[in-house]
Amino acid sequence: MLESIRLSYRSLREARTLTTMSILIALGLLLGLVTLVPNEFLKIGLGFTVTSAMGFLFGPVPACLGAGAIDVLRFFLRPTGPYFFGFTFNALLTGTIYGLLLYHRRPTFWRCLLTKGVVSLTVNVILSTLWLAVLYGQAINVLLPVRLIKNAVALPVEAAIMFFILKTMERVRQVQRK
Secondary structure, three states: OHHHHHHHHHHHHHHHHHHHHHHHHHHHHHOOEEEEEEEEEEEEEOOHHHHHHHHHOOOOOHHHHHHHHHHHHHHHHHOOOOOHHHHHHHHHHHHHHHHHHHHHOOOOHHHHHHHHHHHHHOOOOOOHHHHHHHOOOHHHHHHHHHHHHHHHHHHHHHHHHHHHHHHHHHHHHHHHHH
């Protein structure tokens, strides 16, 4: 694990990493505006796909920094409320988790499900619920069950989307190496 952190940190010196990360950050800003709405109770954003791609391609350090940059830039481009560092911390942590669990590993559906599950539980359910309670004074015991159900329902769909994208990226990377 420490080796993957070290390798991902080193990749920040490469022009290819920086240019690809810049493109992914721009794509993340655009995809942050796109939401799938299968029904009135469930919304699935696509921004996570970019963060997972950063973690898969470049590891925890660039993914952490890229996800944080997307969060801060999105706030300045299209604020939806007051700035709160807790949500930026969530983005940084999400990028780190994706990088730690996906970097230098073959994407499988189960790995994507596990990775997305860890992010959903720790970041989306626990931390985001805490931040919303702090910001808006709502009771955690009211917010938590709703957020838990929403994330549990979205988990397999988001894991499948992430698996499809990472599998495609893996194939492209193999073609580039040949």
